[in-house]
Amino acid sequence: MSATTTSSLLELQQVTKQFGTTTVLQPTDLQVRRGEVVCVIGPSGSGKSTLLRCVNFIAPPSTGTIVFDGAEYKPPTDHRWVPALGMSEEKRLTRLRSEIGMVFQQFNVFPHLTVRENVALGCRKTCGLSRAQANERALAELTRVGMAEKADAYPERLSGGQKQRVAIARALALDPKLMLFDEATSALDPELVNGILAIMRELAEGGMTMMVVTHEMRFAMEVADRVIFMDRGAIVEEGTPEQFKAPQHERTQTFLRSINHG
Amino acid sequence: MIAVLPFAFDYSVVSEHSGELLRGLLLTVEVAACGFALAAVLGLPLALAGRSRTPLLRIPATMWIALARGVPLLIVIFWLYYAAAQEGLFSLTAFIAGMLSLGLTGSGYMAEIYRSALSAVPTGQFESAAAIGLSRAQAFRVVILPQALRTAIPPAMNTFVMLLKGATLLSVIGLADMFYAAKLVAVNEFKPFELYTAAAVLVIAVTLVAAIGSGLVERRLSKGVRR
Numbered sequence: 105m106s107a108t109t110t111s112s113l114l115e116l117q118q119v120t121k122q123f124g125t126t127t128v129l130q131p132t133d134l135q136v137r138r139g140e141v142v143c144v145i146g147p148s149g150s151g152k153s154t155l156l157r158c159v160n161f162i163a164p165p166s167t168g169t170i171v172f173d174g175a176e177y178k179p180p181t182d183h184r185w186v187p188a189l190g191m192s193e194e195k196r197l198t199r200l201r202s203e204i205g206m207v208f209q210q211f212n213v214f215p216h217l218t219v220r221e222n223v224a225l226g227c228r229k230t231c232g233l234s235r236a237q238a239n240e241r242a243l244a245e246l247t248r249v250g251m252a253e254k255a256d257a258y259p260e261r262l263s264g265g266q267k268q269r270v271a272i273a274r275a276l277a278l279d280p281k282l283m284l285f286d287e288a289t290s291a292l293d294p295e296l297v298n299g300i301l302a303i304m305r306e307l308a309e310g311g312m313t314m315m316v317v318t319h320e321m322r323f324a325m326e327v328a329d330r331v332i333f334m335d336r337g338a339i340v341e342e343g344t345p346e347q348f349k350a351p352q353h354e355r356t357q358t359f360l361r362s363i364n365h366g
Numbered sequence: 367m368i369a370v371l372p373f374a375f376d377y378s379v380v381s382e383h384s385g386e387l388l389r390g391l392l393l394t395v396e397v398a399a400c401g402f403a404l405a406a407v408l409g410l411p412l413a414l415a416g417r418s419r420t421p422l423l424r425i426p427a428t429m430w431i432a433l434a435r436g437v438p439l440l441i442v443i444f445w446l447y448y449a450a451a452q453e454g455l456f457s458l459t460a461f462i463a464g465m466l467s468l469g470l471t472g473s474g475y476m477a478e479i480y481r482s483a484l485s486a487v488p489t490g491q492f493e494s495a496a497a498i499g500l501s502r503a504q505a506f507r508v509v510i511l512p513q514a515l516r517t518a519i520p521p522a523m524n525t526f527v528m529l530l531k532g533a534t535l536l537s538v539i540g541l542a543d544m545f546y547a548a549k550l551v552a553v554n555e556f557k558p559f560e561l562y563t564a565a566a567v568l569v570i571a572v573t574l575v576a577a578i579g580s581g582l583v584e585r586r587l588s589k590g591v592r593r
Contacts, residue, residue, distance in 0.1 A: 160497060162496055187419065198500070199499070201496055201497055202498065205497070206497035208497075212490035216513055229498075230498070230500065
């Protein structure tokens with residue numbers, strides 16, 4: 105047990121997710137080492153996003169345990185009658201989320217805040233930085249993603265690629281231990297994709313632990329330490345990019361063929 | 367214009383009594399504004415309770431909203447002013463009874479407005495707020511509510527106009543509002559047409575001013591969002 109907690113940053117033990125009677129994530133075990141880049145591929149509806157959202161409890165798992173940085177997290181109890189009873193549990197999960205950055209397919213930048221405020225908000229509310237310190241921090245992160253000169257603009261003025269850069273800066277501003285990318289380039293115009301991928305590549309090279317749900321096979325093959333193929337809510341096959349050049353499982357072969365010729 | 371009318375419109379009777387009418391108007395606007403403020407303040411917790419997962423909050427809130435929207439304003443006014451006093455429950459001044467009636471009735475409408483405005487905020491906003499470690503309360507305060515309020519302004523404006531028009535009913539409990547003044551002059555001077563027209567014009571004028579005001583507020587809150 106102690107061996108796993110020191111080497112792996114994240115560990116999923118028999119994690120499942122149900123929506124009503126539909127199971128979207130079968131019992132799943134997964135370990136992610138510190139500094140590792142794990143790319144998750146698979147057809148839509150295969151549970152890739154759900155897996156990611158279970159990790160930071162944005163969609164809390166139905167059963168199972170998640171160990172992050174040595175601390176154990178279980179699905180929160182449903183205090184339907186007296187929600188106040190769930191407060192301490194909720195607080196713990198809120199702290200967990202502040203240690204994990206997440207980037208969404210639809211960017212989800214806050215439209216009513218400027219670019220700088222978008223990035224500074226998390227620092228101000230969760231790290232207890234003053235407004236000035238948070239703004240400084242935000243500007244540093246914006247510089248890193250090449251968006252410093254847009255600091256005072258509102259998101260509506262930005263292109264999709266620029267919004268996604270802001271979203272990445274917003275996640276990085278909290279100095280996360282793990283970054284989750286949920287199809288971060290899927291909603292972008294083709295010519296904007298590479299800019300975002302370059303930032304992600306740079307992050308990976310800088311030693312960031314990352315879980316990346318993506319359809320960009322070239323990126324996965326070049327950047328990932330490990331590739332996971334999911335189908336129908338379960339991990340079908342996992343291995344190094346090298347191993348994925350000759351996948352074992354038939355379902356994986358079909359999927360890779362279809363996207364390479366699609 | 368005047369020649370078209372089958373009778374003469376006597377402006378002088380309106381201008382002679384303009385002082386009373388305007389004083390009454392001020393009271394009408396005051397009671398409507400206080401009622402609206404009460405409705406706006408009560409509406410938000412009601413909307414939240416109505417969306418709550420716990421039945422302990424949801425059921426009473428849903429009942430409150432149904433009652434507030436379903437019971438005619440005139441009955442609420444009579445109940446608060448006459449019926450409650452008659453039964454020895456409490457006795458209120460006409461202004462307070464009026465403000466409460468408008469506020470309670472309006473709270474149901476405002477709750478529904480907040481509810482739909484809150485559900486109009488994309489779920490991705492909740493998720494990304496949670497993902498940067500904001501607690502539910504923080505996410506609501508800094509991310510969700512500001513966006514919801516913007517959508518709530520135009521329908522909230524409708525509620526204000528509804529309450530302003532409803533405020534003219536308060537003359538029945540003797541509140542010396544604009545309509546009360548108009549009625550008094552109309553009866554004394556035998557000029558109902560002139561006075562009731564003046565009353566209507568005054569209410570419309572206030573409605574217009576309020577519409578312009580809400581437009582300004584909306585523009586302020588829509589910073590960063592072109593509409």
